[in-house]
Each structure stands twice: as structure tokens, then as C-alpha cells.
Amino acid sequence: MTTFKAYQVSRDGDAFTGAVVERSTEDLPAGELLIDVQFSSLNYKDALSATGNPGVTRNFPHTPGIDAAGLVVESSDAAFAPGDAVIVIGFDLGMGTSGGFAERIRVPAGWAVPLPAGFDLEGSMLLGTAGFTAALALDKLERAGGLTPAQGPVLVSGASGGVGSVAVALLAQLGYEVVAVSGKPEQQALLLQLGASTVLPREALLEGGDRPLLKETYAGAIDTVGGDMLFNAVRSLRYGGSLAACGLVASPQIPATVLPFILRHVNLLGVDSVQLPLAEKARIWNRLAADWQLGDRLEPLKTELTLDTIGAAIERIFQGRMVGRGVLRL
DSSP, X not given: OOEEEEEEXXXXXXXXXXXXXXXXXXXXXXXXXXXXXXXXXXXXXXXXXXXXXXXXXXXXXXXXXXXXXXXXXXXXXXXXXXXXXXXXXXXXXTTXXXXXXXXXXXXXXXXXXXXXXXXXXXXXXXXXXXXXXXHHHHHHHHHTTOOOGGGOOEEESSTTSHHHHHHHHHHHHTTOOEEEEESOGGGHHHHHHHTOSEEEEGGGGTTTTTXXXXXXXXXXXXXXXXXXXXXXXXXXXXXXXXXXXXXXXXXXXXXXXXXXHHHSOOEEEEOOSSSOOHHHHHHHHHHHHTTTOOGGXXXXXXXXXXXXXXXXXXXXXXXXXXXXXXXXXX
């Protein structure tokens, strides 16, 4: 295959339009691995890339897609051979480098993780960067924050989104009591199905923002939205609790004081899946394929997409109508 199909975004002034086009492998960037992409997934960052957010993508035309899973076609690195199944997420994929919304990508070997035993390519992209980030946040809460199910409830904000919904399912499967916060009341039944013990409206986490501390309620939290909700969750942590922050869809700013940190000994932990060293990425993927295997638990979250429908799905993200995980079948 010297040509392949891709979803390509073009720029005309301040306008950005996407279309399915035919590209040549000769136009792909340099890299040790040429990969036949079988599946990708749709993330909020992909939507930003597709609409010209300069913090994500600056050069157009461009193929978004920060996730890809597929089979190696060509390799100049001894660690990989044609036919090897691999996962690529993060680094520069789909940002400055032609991404996974295409039948082919070419990337450095240092971006690829071998598909763990017991995992399949579609399952890895049902998780994608969003699910991986949820797992990374919980891993950090347990390793750095000492969180265990016996310590009490764990809050998840933005629970109907990609990261939040997987976080709810993973926490519940591991025996945690999960309090899910969502601005979509129509998704309450889904969140309860995923394992949430309680579902709160967004407004409940915004109350009391004028107080320095709130009632000690949560042993831990995973925040995907930022802004006032993040710091209200910090104010609600029990003594010694931790919050893992991995999103800013509401705001990158937080109305913070030092009081929760010095009076309740709490921790605010940052989570990044983009530049995470490859060995750490492999460790998290292996956990998701083994002791953190979710099986069919995420099936209610899946929306299957194609190159022809990815553009409409990107629009749904900005309209606040995208729920769960969009899996792109190439």
C-alpha cells in the first residue's frame, strides 16, 4: 500500500475543514516504524487539533489522532519486526506529527509499546489516551498518595467524559466506592451501570467555593475538568488525601489557598500521559491487560466511528454531546 486514506484537516484563514483524502506513504514523516493502523480513538485533544488550537497543532494540512493501534509494516529498529502488534499514544502523534486518523502512520520506535499479551488492538483503543490517563491517575493515587479502597470514597469529576467514565469503571472494579460528578443528568444510569455508588450534579461540587475548607468527605479524587471544581474537591479531601489532576476543560485556573495543604496534609498530583517515559507507559498498559483488565465493562461506553463519521463526532465533543469513548475503526 503506497497510498492510504486519512482524515485531513485544512486551514483557510481562520476556518478549518476536515475531509477524507488519499495520501502517500512517501509524505509521512521520518521514523523507524511504518504502521498499518487498525484502530484509533477520539479524544478531546483531537478535537482541539482538528479546529486549529495553537497549543495542540500549528501546521496544516494535518491529520489528527493522538492514538493508534496496529501492525508494523516496516521496521528499521531491531526491537520490532513486521507483523508486530503495537500501541502508540502521546508524544507528538496527532499534534505536530501526522496522526492515527489514517490507515498508515510512521513514527519513531521510541513511541511504540508492544501490545501486551491478553489484549487486543480494539480493546486498547477503547481505552486510548483517555482510558490510559484514568489508569495513570489511579496508579499515581495509589503509589504516591497511598490510596486504598478501605480509606473511603473517591470522587471523579467529569465522569461522563472519556477519562472520567473509564476512571469510574476501573475504580469500581477494584473495590472503591465511587462518587461520580457529571453535568449530564441523562447519563446517571450509565454511570451507575459502570459502578458509581453515587452520582452528583455538577452544581454540587461548585457549592461552598467561598469557604477555605469544606467537609472532609473524600479519600481521593480524580479531576478531569480543572477550575473551581478541582479546588473544591481539594477542599473536600480527608486528612492525608490526594487528588490527581489531568484535565482543564473548565479552566486551567484554580482559586487556590495553601490551607488544605497545610491543615489537612493533602496532595495535588499532576498527571501527564503525553511525555511519560516509554517504560512507564508499558507498565500501565501491562496493568490494564492483567490485574486491571476491564473485560466487557467498557462496552456501554463504545461508539464505533469511521473516517467518514469522525468529523461529526468532533462536532459533538464541542457541543457537549459526546459521551464515553469513540473508537475509530480503520
